[in-house]
Amino acid sequence: MTPTTYKEPTARGYYGQFGGAFIPEMLYPNVEELRSTYLTILADPEFQREYQQLLRDFVGRPTPLFEAKRLSKKYNTRIFLKREDLCHTGAHKVNNTVGQILLAQRLGKTRIIAETGAGQHGVATATVCALMGMECIVYMGSVDMERQRPNVERMRLLGAEVRPATSGSQTLKDATNEAIRDWISNPVDTHYIIGSVVGPHPYPDLVARLQAIISEEMRKQLLEKTGSELPQYVVACVGGGSNAAGAFYHFLDEPSVKLVAVEAAGHGITSGHSAATSVLGKPGIIHGSRTLLMQDEDGQITEPYSLSAGLDYPGIGPLHAYLAAEGRAQFISIEDEQALRAVAECSRLEGIIPALETAHALAALGQLGAGPDDVVVINLSGRGDKDLETYMKYADTIH
Amino acid sequence: MNRIQQAFEKEGKLLNIYFTAGYPALDSTVPMLKALSKAGADLIEIGMPFSDPLADGPVIQQSSTVALQNGMNMRVLFTQLKDIRQEVPETPILLMGYLNPVMQFGVENFCREAAAAGVDGVILPDLPLDDYVDEYQETFRRYNLKPVFLITPQTAEARIRRIDELTDSFLYLVSGPGTTGGANTQAVGVQEAYFQRIEAMQLRNPRLIGFGIADKASFQQACQYAEGAIIGSALIKALDGADDAPAAAARFVSSVLN
Numbered sequence: 001m002t003p004t005t006y007k008e009p010t011a012r013g014y015y016g017q018f019g020g021a022f023i024p025e026m027l028y029p030n031v032e033e034l035r036s037t038y039l040t041i042l043a044d045p046e047f048q049r050e051y052q053q054l055l056r057d058f059v060g061r062p063t064p065l066f067e068a069k070r071l072s073k074k075y076n077t078r079i080f081l082k083r084e085d086l087c088h089t090g091a092h093k094v095n096n097t098v099g100q101i102l103l104a105q106r107l108g109k110t111r112i113i114a115e116t117g118a119g120q121h122g123v124a125t126a127t128v129c130a131l132m133g134m135e136c137i138v139y140m141g142s143v144d145m146e147r148q149r150p151n152v153e154r155m156r157l158l159g160a161e162v163r164p165a166t167s168g169s170q171t172l173k174d175a176t177n178e179a180i181r182d183w184i185s186n187p188v189d190t191h192y193i194i195g196s197v198v199g200p201h202p203y204p205d206l207v208a209r210l211q212a213i214i215s216e217e218m219r220k221q222l223l224e225k226t227g228s229e230l231p232q233y234v235v236a237c238v239g240g241g242s243n244a245a246g247a248f249y250h251f252l253d254e255p256s257v258k259l260v261a262v263e264a265a266g267h268g269i270t271s272g273h274s275a276a277t278s279v280l281g282k283p284g285i286i287h288g289s290r291t292l293l294m295q296d297e298d299g300q301i302t303e304p305y306s307l308s309a310g311l312d313y314p315g316i317g318p319l320h321a322y323l324a325a326e327g328r329a330q331f332i333s334i335e336d337e338q339a340l341r342a343v344a345e346c347s348r349l350e351g352i353i354p355a356l357e358t359a360h361a362l363a364a365l366g367q368l369g370a371g372p373d374d375v376v377v378i379n380l381s382g383r384g385d386k387d388l389e390t391y392m393k394y395a396d397t398i399h
Numbered sequence: 400m401n402r403i404q405q406a407f408e409k410e411g412k413l414l415n416i417y418f419t420a421g422y423p424a425l426d427s428t429v430p431m432l433k434a435l436s437k438a439g440a441d442l443i444e445i446g447m448p449f450s451d452p453l454a455d456g457p458v459i460q461q462s463s464t465v466a467l468q469n470g471m472n473m474r475v476l477f478t479q480l481k482d483i484r485q486e487v488p489e490t491p492i493l494l495m496g497y498l499n500p501v502m503q504f505g506v507e508n509f510c511r512e513a514a515a516a517g518v519d520g521v522i523l524p525d526l527p528l529d530d531y532v533d534e535y536q537e538t539f540r541r542y543n544l545k546p547v548f549l550i551t552p553q554t555a556e557a558r559i560r561r562i563d564e565l566t567d568s569f570l571y572l573v574s575g576p577g578t579t580g581g582a583n584t585q586a587v588g589v590q591e592a593y594f595q596r597i598e599a600m601q602l603r604n605p606r607l608i609g610f611g612i613a614d615k616a617s618f619q620q621a622c623q624y625a626e627g628a629i630i631g632s633a634l635i636k637a638l639d640g641a642d643d644a645p646a647a648a649a650r651f652v653s654s655v656l657n
Binding site for chain 1 (some may be wrong): 450453456460500504527530548551558577578
C-alpha cells in the first residue's frame with residue numbers, strides 16, 4: 001500500500017522498516033528529551049519568528065532559483081538551479097544549524113558538538129555557535145582535515161575547537177562515532193547538532209524539517225517562473241541526505257514529481273571503492289538508526305570511498321532508504337571522474353563553481369531522460385571554494 | 400535458577416570481567432575464559448567485536464579492531480565456545496556487543512548458538528527496550544538467555560523499574576558519564592547519591608557497577624554500593640605486551656581480589 005505521506009515517520013521514528021533509535025542507555029535521556037520536545041519547539045511562533053528572521057538576515061534566504069539556460073540548451077530540457085551555494089557559509093548546511101542552535105538554547109544547553117565530513121556542517125555549526133556565544137567542538141576525520149583544510153581553518157577562526165577522529169577510515173563515519181562518544185560523556189550540558197538526516201529518531205525528521213525550507217521556496221519560485229509549483233524532476237546528491245531531504249520534502253507526496261537521489265560511486269560500483277549505499281547496502285544499524293548500510297557479511301561496517309568528503313558515508317538517512325525501497329525516488333550513482341567533469345561543465349556554462357558533492361547531482365543530468373518540455377530542478381547544495389585544492393590536483397581530468 | 404542468579408547466591412562481592420573475543424590472538428578466547436574463571440572471576444563477559452563500538456572507549460575499540468583483524472566473527476566465536484561448558488562449568492558467561500552483527504547473523508541463529516554453547520546472558524547496549532520487547536524477548540526467553548540492560552545516573556525511576564521487570568540476571572549500573580575505560584574511578588564516590596537512590600528502590604535484580612572500575616581500590620569502592628563490579632578496559636590494558644595473555648589476565652584478577 002502506498003502511504004498517504006512519506007514525510008512523517010511513526011511515533012518511534014520509523015519510515016517503513018527504517019529509522020528508530022538504537023542508542024545506548026547513556027544517550028537515552030538526551031534523545032528522549034529531544035524527541036518529546038522538538039515538534040512543540042518547532043511549532044512555537046516565537047521559535048519560528050527567530051528562525052525565519054535568521055534565515056533571512058543571517059543566511060540570506062530565500063536563495064534564488066536560477067534558470068540555467070546554457071546547461072538547458074546542452075541537455076535539451078529546462079534546468080533550474082536552487083542556489084543553496086549562496087547561503088552564508090557556502091552550503092545548505094546552515095539551514096539546519098540555525099534551527100538546531102535555537103532548539104539547543106530552548107533546551108538550556110550551553111555546549112555544542114558536531115561531526116563534519118567536508119567541513120561544511122562543521123563551519124555552519126561553528127558559525128551559529130559564534131553567533132550565539134556557545135562553546136563549539138567539531139569532530140572531523142583526520143583524512144578529511146587534510147583534504148578540506150580551508151574549512152578547518154574557517155572553523156578555528158570562528159572559535160571552534162576541531163578534534164581529529166583517528167579511528168577507522170578517519171572520515172565522516174568515525175567523526176560521527178566520536179561526536180556520539182562525546183555526547184555520552186557530556187549528557188547534561190551538551191546538544192549534538194547532527195548535520196544530516198541520519199542518527200537516532202528524532203534527528204532524521206528534525207533535520208528534514210529544518211532543511212524543508214529549500215523545497216518550500218522552490219515551489220513558490222517555480223510557480224512564479226514556470227506557472228506551476230511542480231517540476232518534473234528534482235535532483236540532489238546524497239551522502240547522509242540532508243540537502244536531498246530538504247529539496248524533496250514538499251514534493252514527497254506529489255507523485256508526478258520524479259525525485260532523483262545521486263550517490264557517489266567513487267571509482268565505480270564494483271570497484272570496492274565507492275559510497276553507493278542504495279546499491280551496495282543492506283539493512284543494518286549505524287549511528288542509532290536502522291537503514292541501508294554498507295557492511296560485510298558479519299555486520300561489520302565497511303569503509304566507504306568517494307573523492308568528495310561529504311558523500312563518503314556508509315549509510316543513508318532512513319527516509320532515503322525508505323524512498324529507495326518504495327521506489328519513490330530513483331537512485332543514480334556517479335563516479336569521481338564524472339563528477340569532476342560536471343564541475344568544469346557547470347563552471348564554464350553557468351559561471352558557477354559547484355562543490356564536488358553537488359557536482360554528482362549535476363553529472364546525473366544526462367541520465368534523467370528529461371525532455372524539452374520538462375522542468376528539472378537541481379539542488380545546487382554548495383559552492384566549490386573548499387574543493388579548490390582537489391580541483392587543482394585533478395586539473396587533467398577537469399580540463 | 401539460572402547460572403547468573405546462582406552466582407549471586409555467593410557470600411561477598413562479585414567480580415565480573417569483560418574481555419574481547421579473539422584478542423590478543425584469534426584463539427585466545429577459550430584460554431582466557433579458563434584463566435579468568437580459575438583466577439576467581441565470578442562472571443565473565445565475552446565482547447563480540449564490532450567495527451563501530453559507540454559505547455566503548457579507546458582501549459576496547461582497539462582490542463575490537465585487533466580481534467576483527469585476527470578474523471574473529473560470530474561463527475568463529477560459537478565454534479570456539481562449542482565445548483566451553485566442559486572446561487568452565489559454573490561461571491556465568493555473557494556475550495556483550497552491538498546489535499548489527501547479531502541482526503546480520505540472525506537473532507534466532509544467535510540465540511540458538513549461544514544457548515547451545517551454554518551462554519547465560521546477553522548485553523547489547525544499543526538494543527532499545529521497546530525493540531527488545533517487540534522483536535527479541537520471545538526468542539531470548541525460548542532459549543533461556545537473560546538480557547542485561549544498562550542504567551545511568553540519568554535513567555528515570557519508571558524506566559529503571561521497567562528494566563528490572565524485563566530480566567532475571569543483574570542490572571548494569573553505569574558509574575557515571577562516559578564510555579568504557581574512562582576516568583570514572585574517582586566519580587564512584589561522587590555518584591554515591593545515585594547508587595543509594597537505586598539501592599533504595601528495592602529492585603528484584605542485584606546490581607553490578609561498571610565503567611571506569613580499574614583496580615582493587617575502585618572495585619572495593621564500587622562494592623560498597625552494589626553486589627559487585629565489572630572490569631573491562633583495565634583487564635585489556637593488563638594484556639599489553641604480555642607473552643602469555645591468559646596468565647596476565649589471571650594475575651590481574653588476583654590483583655583485584657587479593
